[in-house]
Amino acid sequence: MRVLLTGGSGFIAAHVLEILLEHGHSVVTTVRSQEKARLVAENHKSYGKDKLDFAIVEDIAQENAFDEAVKSDPPFEAVIHTASPFHFNVTDVQKQLLDPAIIGTTGILKSVKKSAPTVKRVVITSSFASIINPFKGTWPEHTYSEADWNPISAEQAVQNPANGYRASKTFAERAAWDFLEQEKPNFTIATMCPPLVLGPIVHYLNSLDALNTSNQRIRDIMQGKAKDEIPETGTYIWVDVRDLALCHVLAIEKEEAANKRFFITAGYFSNKQIAESIGRHYSQYKEQLPTSSTPGGDFPKDGLYKIDNERVQKVLGIKFRSFDESIKDTVKSLQAVGA
Template sequence: MRVLLTGGSGFIAAHVLDILLDHGHSVVTTVRSQQKAKAIADAHTSYGKDKLDFAIVEDIAQENAFDEAVKSDPPFEAVIHTASPFHFNVTDVQKQLLDPAIIGTTGILKSVKKSAPSVKKVVITSSFASIINPFKGTWPVHTYSEADWNPITSEQAVENPAAGYRASKTFAERAAWDFLEKEKPNFTISTMCPPLVLGPIVHYLNSLDGLNTSNQRIRDIMQGKAKDEIPETGTFIWVDVRDLALCHVLSIEKEEAANKRFFITAGYFSNKEIAQVVGKEYPQYKDQLPTEKTPGGDYPKDGVYKIDNSRVKDVLGIKFRSFEESIKDTVKSLQAVGA
């Protein structure tokens, strides 16, 4: 299958790219610069231009940003859209978070409809942020599934960057489903809704400074920043990036994934458990790590929400990696870039 992958240098997309190539697909990936394209090309020298090529899209929040990128010969049959801003160092929530996420998502759908009639499937990286109800806390009586939507309003969205991030994911995903309903394009949509994404980084793209937000907690624990007190876990569910990437690829390969949301999580974890796994697998960090007596980082006393991830298992046939394997492989990948 000929596939357009957006945001190819991102943490999740780098793994999606590897799986697409491994499954024999032909890929064009969008990147923001020639330098990023070169880094990816240099790491995949066994693939010719017919299997791996690039399109430069400098700013996904510009109108018509993807108009040229969606045109291809041979034409694309599927699009996997992972590009979206995710960081909390923002000063203008509307301009830096909401607009790029919403315009980026609707923009690519419009471009595909207008200029790539051969595309039959579009997969969009959304987030548990579009499922969770942030106003309910840990909500132990509730079971989250694809049926849930974050009820955040546009007024609440601009109150702070964390609310802005959650809202950007919610509004962008809603905009995608609205587009499907109103525009009736000749492609289907599948959305991926992962919580915290842990797992190994692709070293040629990432440094310890440019680490994805979810993995920063593992780096900080390795570096001794949780020795006296373990930070609060915040979101108590996770998925390994390789399993999430595989879900993206399976969603273009399996007919049954069409027009479905997927809540992609392997289960529960706490920051305290990260420290325990690091200590067990890598005894050399023992002196930097918290001990059993160190406060913080545990599950809340009154419990935490339940999860229903049966759709991912039933429709995509995913078997999730274990937490231990994910943390162990993440640490190894961080050591490779100097942790």
């Protein structure tokens, strides 16, 4: 299949790219600069231009940003859209989080409908942020599934960056489903809703200072920043980036994934368990790591929401990696960039 992958140098997209190429697909990936394209190409030297090529999209929040990128010869049959901002050092929530996420998502759908009539499937990276109800706390009596939507309002969205991020994911995903309903395009969509994404970084795109937000906690624990007190876990569910990437690819390969939302989680974890897992596999960090009596980083005392991840297992046939394997491999990948 010929596939357009957006945001190709991102943490998740780099793994999606590996799997697309392994599965024999031909890929064009969007990147923000020629330099990023060079880095990715250099690390996939065995693939010619027919299998891996690039399109430069500098700013996904611009109207019509993807108009040229969606045109291809041979034409595209599928699009995997992973590009979206995720960071909290924000001064203007509307401009820096909401607009790029929403305009980026609807923008690519409009461009595909207008200029890539051969595309039959679009897969969009959304988030557990669009499922969770942030106003309910740990909500032990509730089971989260694809049926849940974050009820955040436009007014609440601009109150702070955390709200802004969750709202950006929620509004962008809703906009995609609305587009499907109103525009009735030739293509189906599938949305991927992962919680915290852990797992090995792709070394050629990352430095220790520029990690994806989720993996920063592993780096910090390795570096001794949790020795006296383990930070609160915050989101108590996770998935390995390689499993999530495989879900993106399976969603374009399997007919049954069409027009479905997928809540992609392997289960529960706590920051305390990260520290324990590092200690089990890497004795050299013993001095920096918290001990069993270090306060913080545990599960909430009053219980936690339940999760239903049956759809992703049934429809995509995914078998999730274990938490221990994920942490072990992540630490190894961080060592490779100097941790």
